[in-house]
Amino acid sequence: MTASDEDLARAAAQGDGAAFALLLDRHYDRLFRLCFRLTGARAEAEDLVQDICAALPAKLRAFRGEARLTTWLWRVAVNAAHDRRRRRATFAKASEGWGDWEIARQEAIAEGRERTEWLLGALARLPEDLRDTLALVLDEVSHAEAGAILGVSEGTVSWRVSEAKKRLRALRVAEEA
Numbered sequence: 001m002t003a004s005d006e007d008l009a010r011a012a013a014q015g016d017g018a019a020f021a022l023l024l025d026r027h028y029d030r031l032f033r034l035c036f037r038l039t040g041a042r043a044e045a046e047d048l049v050q051d052i053c054a055a056l057p058a059k060l061r062a063f064r065g066e067a068r069l070t071t072w073l074w075r076v077a078v079n080a081a082h083d084r085r086r087r088r089a090t091f092a093k094a095s096e097g098w099g100d101w102e103i104a105r106q107e108a109i110a111e112g113r114e115r116t117e118w119l120l121g122a123l124a125r126l127p128e129d130l131r132d133t134l135a136l137v138l139d140e141v142s143h144a145e146a147g148a149i150l151g152v153s154e155g156t157v158s159w160r161v162s163e164a165k166k167r168l169r170a171l172r173v174a175e176e177a
Contacts, residue, residue, distance in 0.1 A: 012057065012060050024053060031073065039081060056076070123135065126164055129150075130164040133160035133161060134165075
C-alpha cells in the first residue's frame with residue numbers, strides 16, 4: 001500500500017526524513033518544471049527549487065491538509081517565485097547609481113595611490129634630516145615630540161617641515177613642466 005502525499009507530508013513535518021525524501025522524489029520534477037515556467041531560466045529555476053526544498057521541512061509544519069499537497073506545494077512555489085522577483089526588483093532599485101559611485105570611488109583610490117607613490121618617491125629625494133622630520137610629522141607626531149626624537153628644537157622641526165614642503169612643491173612643478 002502506498003502512502004498518500006498528505007500522510008507523507010504529516011510524517012515529514014514530524015521529522016521523518018524518509019517521508020520527506022519520498023515526497024521530493026514524487027514531486028521534484030514537476031516542481032522544477034513549474035519553477036522553470038515561473039522564472040523562464042534554467043539556472044533561476046534550479047536556484048528557486050533548491051530554496052523551496054531547503055525551506056520545505058519547516059513549511060510542512062504549516063500544511064493543514066485542507067487542500068491536496070500538490071495544490072499547497074504549487075502555492076509555495078508561486079509565492080517563492082514572487083518573493084524572489086520582489087527581492088530582485090528591490091535590489092535593482094537600491095543598486096541604481098551604485099555603479100557610478102563605485103567607479104568614482106575606484107578613481108579616488110587610484111588617485112590616492114598615485115599621490116602616495118609620488119610622495120614616497122619624492123621623500124626619498126629629500127636630504128635625510130628633512131625626510132626624517134617630515135616622516136615623523138606626517139605620522140602625526142607633534143613638532144615638540146619630533147624635536148625630542150631627533151634631538152633638535154621645536155623651531156628647527158617647524159623650519160624643516162616648511163623647507164621639505166617647499167622642496168616637494170618645487171619637485172612637483174619641475175615634473176609637471
